Amino acid sequence: MIELEGLTKHYGDVRAVDHLTFTVRPGIITGFLGPNGAGKSTTMRMMLDLDHPTSGTVRIDGRHYRELHDPLRTVGALLDAKAMHGGRSAYHHLLCLAQSNGIPAGRVREALDTVGLSSVARKRTKGFSLGMGQRLGIAGALLGDPQILMFDEPVNGLDPEGIHWIRNLMKGLAAQGRTVFVSSHLMSEMALTADHLVVIGQGRLLADTSMADFIAENSRSFVRMRSPDHERLREVLRGAGIDFAPGAEGALEVAGEDAAHLGELAARHQLVLHELSPQSASLEEAFMRLTAGSVEYHAHENHRPAAAAPAPAADGQWGAGWRKKGS
Amino acid sequence: MAVAAQVLRSEWTKIKSVRSTVWTLGLALVVTVGLGALISALAKKDFDRLDPQGKIEFDPTFVSFAGMGLGQLALIVFGVLVVSNEYSTGMIRTSLAAVPQRGTFLFSKITIATLLAFTVGMITSFAAFFTGQAMLGIHRASLGDPGVLRAVIGGGLYMTLITVFSMGVATMLRSPMLSLGILMPFFFLISAILGNVSATKKVGRYLPDQAGQKVMRVVTVGDDAPYGPWGGFAIMALWVVAALIGGYAVLTRRDA
Numbered sequence: 405m406i407e408l409e410g411l412t413k414h415y416g417d418v419r420a421v422d423h424l425t426f427t428v429r430p431g432i433i434t435g436f437l438g439p440n441g442a443g444k445s446t447t448m449r450m451m452l453d454l455d456h457p458t459s460g461t462v463r464i465d466g467r468h469y470r471e472l473h474d475p476l477r478t479v480g481a482l483l484d485a486k487a488m489h490g491g492r493s494a495y496h497h498l499l500c501l502a503q504s505n506g507i508p509a510g511r512v513r514e515a516l517d518t519v520g521l522s523s524v525a526r527k528r529t530k531g532f533s534l535g536m537g538q539r540l541g542i543a544g545a546l547l548g549d550p551q552i553l554m555f556d557e558p559v560n561g562l563d564p565e566g567i568h569w570i571r572n573l574m575k576g577l578a579a580q581g582r583t584v585f586v587s588s589h590l591m592s593e594m595a596l597t598a599d600h601l602v603v604i605g606q607g608r609l610l611a612d613t614s615m616a617d618f619i620a621e622n623s624r625s626f627v628r629m630r631s632p633d634h635e636r637l638r639e640v641l642r643g644a645g646i647d648f649a650p651g652a653e654g655a656l657e658v659a660g661e662d663a664a665h666l667g668e669l670a671a672r673h674q675l676v677l678h679e680l681s682p683q684s685a686s687l688e689e690a691f692m693r694l695t696a697g698s699v700e701y702h703a704h705e706n707h708r709p710a711a712a713a714p715a716p717a718a719d720g721q722w723g724a725g726w727r728k729k730g731s
Numbered sequence: 732m733a734v735a736a737q738v739l740r741s742e743w744t745k746i747k748s749v750r751s752t753v754w755t756l757g758l759a760l761v762v763t764v765g766l767g768a769l770i771s772a773l774a775k776k777d778f779d780r781l782d783p784q785g786k787i788e789f790d791p792t793f794v795s796f797a798g799m800g801l802g803q804l805a806l807i808v809f810g811v812l813v814v815s816n817e818y819s820t821g822m823i824r825t826s827l828a829a830v831p832q833r834g835t836f837l838f839s840k841i842t843i844a845t846l847l848a849f850t851v852g853m854i855t856s857f858a859a860f861f862t863g864q865a866m867l868g869i870h871r872a873s874l875g876d877p878g879v880l881r882a883v884i885g886g887g888l889y890m891t892l893i894t895v896f897s898m899g900v901a902t903m904l905r906s907p908m909l910s911l912g913i914l915m916p917f918f919f920l921i922s923a924i925l926g927n928v929s930a931t932k933k934v935g936r937y938l939p940d941q942a943g944q945k946v947m948r949v950v951t952v953g954d955d956a957p958y959g960p961w962g963g964f965a966i967m968a969l970w971v972v973a974a975l976i977g978g979y980a981v982l983t984r985r986d987a
Contacts, residue, residue: 452828455986470831474737481828487821489749496748504741504829506733544825 405430405583406451406552410460413446413607420446422607423460428585430551433578435598435615436587439695443607444587445483448556452481464552474505480545481554485537485561490530494521494540497529498547507548515543534561542573552583559593571597591691595619605695622690626659627666630679640673655679738830738839746813746843755809756847759802759890760855766798767859771866778870790950791872792882795863799886799947800919802855803893803940806848807914810897813844814978815907827987837982841898841975845891852890856883878949878960885946885960892964892971893918896939899974903981943967 406428413421421443428434438444449455451462453469464472464479472478488497498512516522519539524532529540538558545553555574559567574597578584588594594601594615601618603611611618628651631637637656641648646666651657658666663682670677746752774794781789817823830836860883864871872879901910918940925935935941936956945956945963958966 449824449986452824453831454824454827456984472831474734475831476829479828483824483828484821487823487825489745489816489820489822491749491751492745493748496744500741500744500748501825501829503744504738504826506737 405465406585407463407466408447408451408460409463411447411450411457411462412459413443413450413455414458419607421450421457424604424607424609425460426602426609426612428552428583428602429600430583431578431581432599433574433584433586433597434600434602435594436585436602436604437591437594437691438587438589438604438610440589442589442604442695444589444604445556446607447604448481448483448554448585448587451554452479452483454483474507474548476501476505476507476548476550478548478550479552479554480548480550481556482538482541482545482558483554483556485534485541488529488537488540491528493526493528494532494543495525497540498543501544502547505548511547511549515547518546519543535563535566538562538566538570542570550582553577553585555584555586557587557589559588559590567593591688595687603691603694610694618690619687622687622694623684624659624690625682625684626657627661627663628655628657628679628681628683629666629670629677630655631670631675631677633675636673636675637670637677640669640675644669657683734830734832735835735839738835739843741829742840742843745840746847749816751812751816752809752847755805755812756851759805759809760851760858762805763796763798763802763855763890764859764862766801767795768798768862768866770797771795771863775867775870784953788950788953789870790948791864791867791870792860792879792949793947794867795860796856796886796947797863798859799890799944800923803890804915804919806852806890806894807897807918808911809848810844810894811901811907811910811914813840814898814901815905815910818905819907823987833983834979837902837979841895844898845895848894849887849891852894853884853887855890856886859886872949876949881960882947882949885964888964889943889947889967892943892967893940896967896971896974899971899976899978902978903974905981937966939967939970942970 408424408426411421411424412419424447436444436447446455450457451464451469462469469475469479494516495512498515499509502509502512513522516525519542521536521539521543524536529537532540538561542555542558545555555570558570562570574584574586578599586597598615601611601613601615602609629637629648630653634654638648641656641658646658646661648656648658663680667677667680670680771794778786778789817826827833827836860874864873874880874883897910897914900914901907904910904913922935922938922940925931925938926941928935942958942963943966945958946960948954948960956963
């Protein structure tokens with residue numbers, strides 16, 4: 405269990421992390437989602453006491469990271485595939501970590517075995533590919549058999565086989581009752597692995613919800629209608645008491661009605677339709693809308709702890725800023 | 732204490748599992764002994780041409796340490812790499828996640844590297860003394876002469892402290908290039924220049940290397956330094972303590 409309370413980090417005038425409050429629970433995979441530069445890595449570094457928060461606290465099983473006895477036995481983290489000395493062999497890299505936490509040397513062999521690096525255990529890590537580096541970093545995280553695991557962008561730069569392997573590894577760890585906290589900037593990746601979702605943008609909490617709820621609320625489906633007689637289509641819909649929203653290129657988007665019903669309605673009014681197509685927004689689009697600070701963002705405000713709710717006036721401003729950066 | 736013992740073992744594994752350790756320490760030994768032997772041989776040839784004053788001031792022990800000026804650069808590289816490699820490779824985040832007690836981490840690392848530098852420094856100092864004296868022939872000093880044993884042990888201690896000082900500076904600066912770029916010219920050029928120009932000599936002799944080298948001298952005729960061999964060594968030790976305090980302060984305050 406990891407608890408963040410009002411976690412804040414300023415770099416000069418920049419608020420990299422802004423009053424984050426959420427809890428990471430055991431037994432499930434919690435996805436930590438946000439666009440690049442949203443403050444995910446900074447947050448994870450503060451969880452491990454590597455960066456000092458400007459204010460706020462992180463508690464791991466009720467204690468500060470620094471108070472943990474042999475921390476690798478409680479928390480295993482993969483922060484950066486390159487966080488190792490290239491001149492040292494994979495075996496010695498893990499051995500020095502194991503020794504520092506009183507972990508038996510036999511665990512080094514087991515961890516190397518788990519990640520499939522036994523055959524290159526004596527090779528220096530500077531010759532490792534990104535994927536091998538990720539695997540060694542994961543071996544380091546698993547070394548102390550910890551109940552809490554943190555992975556920062558673990559699928560970055562991996563081949564499909566490696567991605568598949570990491571997904572299954574994380575699911576297995578969560579199934580054993582462990583706390584698994586994994587960051588990503590890809591909604592599609594999270595949809596496949598995470599049970600719970602924490603979304604941040606510009607250092608702020610945007611959503612803290614179960615994956616199922618997020619999908620239900622955000623996989624918005626609608627029917628796109630297009631007619632050469634645009635005005636009459638509007639009148640007909642209005643007449644039938646159906647809400648619509650303007651779409652791209654003169655189309656209208658109708659939510660909450662099925663296409664068959666709308667087609668029959670048009671036929672009854674002898675209205676020519678050029679398009680009548682059911683659409684469903686992808687989760688990726690939902691994530692984009694969320695991080696851009698649009699309507700859906702406000703809908704999520706209710707699900708969050710009151711302390712984390714930012715002033716609504718500021719939302720539009722930073723959302724627009726994010727969109728301009730186009731990241 | 733259990734934690735410190737674990738971290739010491741871990742740092743010992745770290746230091747012996749990278750090649751730079753053997754390279755830098757080996758180079759320090761070879762350069763110091765080799766250059767010392769060469770200069771001792773040359774000094775023997777030139778001895779008869781020295782004026783009477785020069786003959787009185789001739790210090791065979793110190794002459795055999797002539798290679799230390801260059802050999803210490805290898806120790807500086809060793810000290811800098813032990814610390815700053817953690818930063819340049821990103822290993823520091825892995826290390827501090829494993830050992831969040833930053834003081835324990837830093838001083839375990841420095842203890843292990845210091846013990847290693849002490850061992851190599853002592854071997855180097857005695858080896859440089861004996862080969863140097865063999866080259867000096869009839870002008871040689873012997874370990875039993877007054878002050879000579881102190882000077883030879885002092886040579887080993889000097890090399891140890893140079894290493895520790897480098898580790899302290901590297902902990903403050905983090906970057907290996909920046910640390911080496913400051914320490915190498917400082918000890919190889921600037922200190923020597925300040926110490927030989929009369930206007931700056933009074934300041935120069937309080938610099939760590941010049942004060943520390945006093946302990947390696949046996950003949951002190953014509954030396955007007957206001958401190959004795961151990962006084963000079965204490966001045967160097969103060970520099971080292973200051974560098975370590977600075978390094979500790981930076982490590983505990985800054986983000987990793």
